[in-house]
Amino acid sequence: MNAPTHPLHHITREESATYDRATLDYIYRAAATGLYEIRGLGAKRHLPHFDDLTFLGASLSRYPLEGYREKCATRTVLGTRFAEKPLELAIPVTIAGMSFGALSANVKESLGRAATAMGTSTTTGDGGMTSEERRSSKTLIYQCLPSRYGFKPDDVRRADAIEIVIGQGAKPGGGGMLLGQKINPRVAAMRTLPEGVDQRSASRHPDWTGPDDLMIKIKEMREITDWQKPIFVKIGATRVFNDVKLAVHAGADVVVVDGMQGGTAATQLAFIEHVGIPTLAAIRQAVDALDDLDMRGKVQLIVSGGIRTGADAAKALALGADAVSIGQGMLMALGCNHPTYRMGDHDVSAVADYHALGTAPGFCHHCHTGRCPVGVTTQDPVLEQRLTPDIGARRVKNYLKTIVMELTMIARACGKSDVHHLEREDLVALTVEAAAMARMPLAGTNWIPGAGV
Amino acid sequence: MNFDLASQSVRELNAYLHGAAPDASVTVTSPNGAHNVAVGVNVPVNIDIQGHVGYYAAGMNQLAKIDIHGNAGPGLAEGMCSGEVHVRGFASVAAGAAAHGGLLVIDGDASLRCGISMKGIDIVVGGSVGDYSAFMAQAGHLVVCGDAGDALGDSLYEAVIYVKGSVASLGADAQEQAMTDDDHARLTALLQRAGFAHESHAFRRVGSARTLYHWNADAEQEY
Numbered sequence: 001m002n003a004p005t006h007p008l009h010h011i012t013r014e015e016s017a018t019y020d021r022a023t024l025d026y027i028y029r030a031a032a033t034g035l036y037e038i039r040g041l042g043a044k045r046h047l048p049h050f051d052d053l054t055f056l057g058a059s060l061s062r063y064p065l066e067g068y069r070e071k072c073a074t075r076t077v078l079g080t081r082f083a084e085k086p087l088e089l090a091i092p093v094t095i096a097g098m099s100f101g102a103l104s105a106n107v108k109e110s111l112g113r114a115a116t117a118m119g120t121s122t123t124t125g126d127g128g129m130t131s132e133e134r135r136s137s138k139t140l141i142y143q144c145l146p147s148r149y150g151f152k153p154d155d156v157r158r159a160d161a162i163e164i165v166i167g168q169g170a171k172p173g174g175g176g177m178l179l180g181q182k183i184n185p186r187v188a189a190m191r192t193l194p195e196g197v198d199q200r201s202a203s204r205h206p207d208w209t210g211p212d213d214l215m216i217k218i219k220e221m222r223e224i225t226d227w228q229k230p231i232f233v234k235i236g237a238t239r240v241f242n243d244v245k246l247a248v249h250a251g252a253d254v255v256v257v258d259g260m261q262g263g264t265a266a267t268q269l270a271f272i273e274h275v276g277i278p279t280l281a282a283i284r285q286a287v288d289a290l291d292d293l294d295m296r297g298k299v300q301l302i303v304s305g306g307i308r309t310g311a312d313a314a315k316a317l318a319l320g321a322d323a324v325s326i327g328q329g330m331l332m333a334l335g336c337n338h339p340t341y342r343m344g345d346h347d348v349s350a351v352a353d354y355h356a357l358g359t360a361p362g363f364c365h366h367c368h369t370g371r372c373p374v375g376v377t378t379q380d381p382v383l384e385q386r387l388t389p390d391i392g393a394r395r396v397k398n399y400l401k402t403i404v405m406e407l408t409m410i411a412r413a414c415g416k417s418d419v420h421h422l423e424r425e426d427l428v429a430l431t432v433e434a435a436a437m438a439r440m441p442l443a444g445t446n447w448i449p450g451a452g453v
Numbered sequence: 454m455n456f457d458l459a460s461q462s463v464r465e466l467n468a469y470l471h472g473a474a475p476d477a478s479v480t481v482t483s484p485n486g487a488h489n490v491a492v493g494v495n496v497p498v499n500i501d502i503q504g505h506v507g508y509y510a511a512g513m514n515q516l517a518k519i520d521i522h523g524n525a526g527p528g529l530a531e532g533m534c535s536g537e538v539h540v541r542g543f544a545s546v547a548a549g550a551a552a553h554g555g556l557l558v559i560d561g562d563a564s565l566r567c568g569i570s571m572k573g574i575d576i577v578v579g580g581s582v583g584d585y586s587a588f589m590a591q592a593g594h595l596v597v598c599g600d601a602g603d604a605l606g607d608s609l610y611e612a613v614i615y616v617k618g619s620v621a622s623l624g625a626d627a628q629e630q631a632m633t634d635d636d637h638a639r640l641t642a643l644l645q646r647a648g649f650a651h652e653s654h655a656f657r658r659v660g661s662a663r664t665l666y667h668w669n670a671d672a673e674q675e676y
Binding site for chain 2: 148
């Protein structure tokens, strides 16, 4: 019998799984430039995530609440442990720290206005506090980062909480980065850097080195703020169980855990994709750590890194978070990766500008270039006009509203009159990986991989 | 006004200093190495501390003149924006870290990472400084009347270092540069303010070679 010739085509054109086209592209690029690739946003590869969990809505054994009629509380209080003035938020969804420098002043104002309208908080990011964001944000969290760019006592006093950043999910163990294109005169002055310099920040704090030092550092911040303001400690997810325990031991009011899907304005590709653990694994370890110390409900837990929807927020709360924080989703609400931007009363195509960056809408991660085609992650005076605070604030507010409606809808369906009553027992896993990481049963079984080990 | 930290708390002291109209002159006795003494002060008071202090003494200071008659622990005057801090003894690691302004004078030696990430402060050290001093220093001046340890001025930005004694080694991108008339004038004024009788001509200048300011694959940068 003659062998068919057609299948041979597949063998002669077989793509290597090890050296696929993306890997070839990486190697060619490395050989041509001698520099690692830098990009924005977070991990792009597939990771176990909240999508791999599903809720067990009420039925006969549980009793649901009326979706449109019965009350479902969303009030969230952060910083009840030591601070005299804890943050009282209307919703458990906050806006993550993103710097002025990474984002335009218009974007910072948009986020502040939307957060204020929805009764939630925004966070400064590296590089200091702008007067625009202080004015527009009713509740503003001021980050204290290793670089200490623009970290000043007057702003410590006018912040509503201080967040000591140990690391972030996109690059645990790494320092910040902001390329020269984005260091315009205002950004440079705020950071005390030469204009146009390729900023490569420190990865460790300059004045403390370990958890015992951190305890004294936190006390210093409390003394400066007369014990009024909550002190958050933010960690990038790696050894989460131990790190959360150490942060609590050091005196944090609130611990923020940022998983590896968390975004960045600019970081080495190898860092984004190969350092840290997924948010799903991190949240369980963080909750275990709080339980181990009997600190659930005393120290609040905020989880970030790939939170996109009301379902994600509901799952995070059910797993034990007190609130979630969203960065990248906010940028996308503002138009990140959208083919058009709004000018006056019409839409203008940004596709040619995406092409100029070598990309296309839906694939862009070129935040580091400062050439954001939709005016979100830029300091360019022309590009930043592509997003006005009026339009931006409306989009972010709508996005937050949608998330909260989805969150309360799911909570009611699970029979909860408060979103904080969502619990682990409301969830099951859809994949073995998620079941093992979140340590909950695979749907339709009682099997929890690794339980009892 | 006198605070005796043997019987009163650091909280009481700081609350008083942050309160409405503290006395123009405040004395602190028996600090016994307490942490966070006189942090976040934002008024032009004279604070006289009679003894040793722990971490972050005079942290984030503005306007106050703080005299420490003893040694200081890590992070002395970190984040200071204005005013003056004078330590009569030695200072531990990270003195003047990330500070934006004001004058820090250390009569004795300073340990590792003196002036790390400094952002505009002037620091005058009567003795020697440890390794990695002025690491990633962005702006301001570090004057070392004694010797400097290894990796002085590593990854310097626009801060300038003046050293009188020996330098164990310079850090990445730090280089010795010619002293200009401006340097002599600035250094003379700083030495005078700090109360040291040295001649500016005995000092050498270390500044940034600025080769790390931009990515450059051909420069064999270790980043």
